[in-house]
Amino acid sequence: MVQYKARLDTTFAALSDVTRRGVLEQLGRSDASITDLAQRFQMTLTGMKKHVSVLEQAGLVTTEKVGRVRTCRLGPRRLEEEAAWIEQHRQLWSARFDALDEVVEDLNRKEKAHASRKRR
Amino acid sequence: MVQYKARLDTTFAALSDVTRRGVLEQLGRSDASITDLAQRFQMTLTGMKKHVSVLEQAGLVTTEKVGRVRTCRLGPRRLEEEAAWIEQHRQLWSARFDALDEVVEDLNRKEKAHASRKRR
Numbered sequence: 001m002v003q004y005k006a007r008l009d010t011t012f013a014a015l016s017d018v019t020r021r022g023v024l025e026q027l028g029r030s031d032a033s034i035t036d037l038a039q040r041f042q043m044t045l046t047g048m049k050k051h052v053s054v055l056e057q058a059g060l061v062t063t064e065k066v067g068r069v070r071t072c073r074l075g076p077r078r079l080e081e082e083a084a085w086i087e088q089h090r091q092l093w094s095a096r097f098d099a100l101d102e103v104v105e106d107l108n109r110k111e112k113a114h115a116s117r118k119r120r
Numbered sequence: 121m122v123q124y125k126a127r128l129d130t131t132f133a134a135l136s137d138v139t140r141r142g143v144l145e146q147l148g149r150s151d152a153s154i155t156d157l158a159q160r161f162q163m164t165l166t167g168m169k170k171h172v173s174v175l176e177q178a179g180l181v182t183t184e185k186v187g188r189v190r191t192c193r194l195g196p197r198r199l200e201e202e203a204a205w206i207e208q209h210r211q212l213w214s215a216r217f218d219a220l221d222e223v224v225e226d227l228n229r230k231e232k233a234h235a236s237r238k239r240r
Contacts, residue, residue, distance in 0.1 A: 005138045016132035018125045021205070028212030078213045083206045085141070086199050092148030093198045 004081065007059075011082055014058035019043065020051050024060060024074070031073040034063075124201065127179075131202055134178035139163065140171050144180060144194070151193040154183075 014020055019041050026032055026040065038048040052072055055061035059077035063070050134140055139161050146152055146160065158168040172192055175181035179197035183190050 005141075008141065009136050009138055012132045012136035015205075016129050016136055018129055021125075021128065024209060025212070028209065028216060074213055074216055078210055079206045080210075083203070083210065085135075086203050086206065089144060089148065090198055090200075090203065092145070093194055096148060096194055 008081060008085060010058045011060070011077070011079065014054050014060055015082075017051065017054075020055055023048075023051060023055060023072075027061065027072060027074050031071055034070045034072065037072065128201060128205060130178045131180065131197070131199065134174050134180055135202075137171070137174075140175055143168075143171060143175060143192070147181065147192055147194050151191055154190050154192065157192065 022041060023037055026037065032040075034045060034048055034052060037043075037052070038045050041048065043051075052061060052063060056063060056075065059075045060079075061072050062075045063072050065071075142161060143157055146157065152160075154165060154168055154172060157163075157172070158165050161168065163171075172181060172183060176183060176195065179195045180199075181192050182195045183192050185191075
């Protein structure tokens with residue numbers, strides 16, 4: 001359970017940066033070297049290495065160094081737990097707001113009944 | 121587009137903490153004061169206020185102060201954009217790994233064909 005929570009912490013933190021999400025989108029289309037990614041996102045090699053390292057620690061990217069080139073590809077984690085957490089939250093959210101809607105409708109009904117009694 | 125990206129940054133950062141996710145789960149069940157939340161998560165009032173403030177800035181929580189009590193409830197954002205982003209990533213991920221499976225199967229077929237030619 002602790003590991004599950006730590007995994008969610010790490011993944012959501014990895015996803016909280018527009019460049020890192022862009023890297024994942026890019027690797028969803030094709031593998032790329034750190035140099036390719038740095039050029040595409042107009043960033044220094046050092047800056048891109050840091051972002052890739054965060055993604056790698058979250059299991060979202062794997063890298064392999066052959067000669068002088070480090071190639072990045074999508075990693076083993078496919079955001080199943082994150083999708084499940086968000087879905088559960090959306091269901092709770094809907095249930096809470098449905099309950100609120102019912103309270104408001106109930107108040108409206110009572111107000112109408114009260115108004116029609118006054119008109120008689 | 122910039123706003124959309126900034127919203128995703130803010131929300132994913134808000135979700136990257138186990139206590140903040142716990143607060144959202146709690147508010148999915150019932151509204152709660154900052155004091156309730158601080159007690160439940162064994163945290164100082166100041167610490168809980170900071171967490172609630174992060175959630176409030178992300179639109180995930182709204183708060184209302186009546187007298188000395190600040191009540192927290194689920195906010196207007198229901199993580200639709202975040203769910204959509206994750207779903208898109210999962211689809212890209214599956215497509216990439218299906219393509220990889222095909223390459224591996226193709227290699228296996230060629231190897232078998234080669235082995236059977238050698239046996240003849």
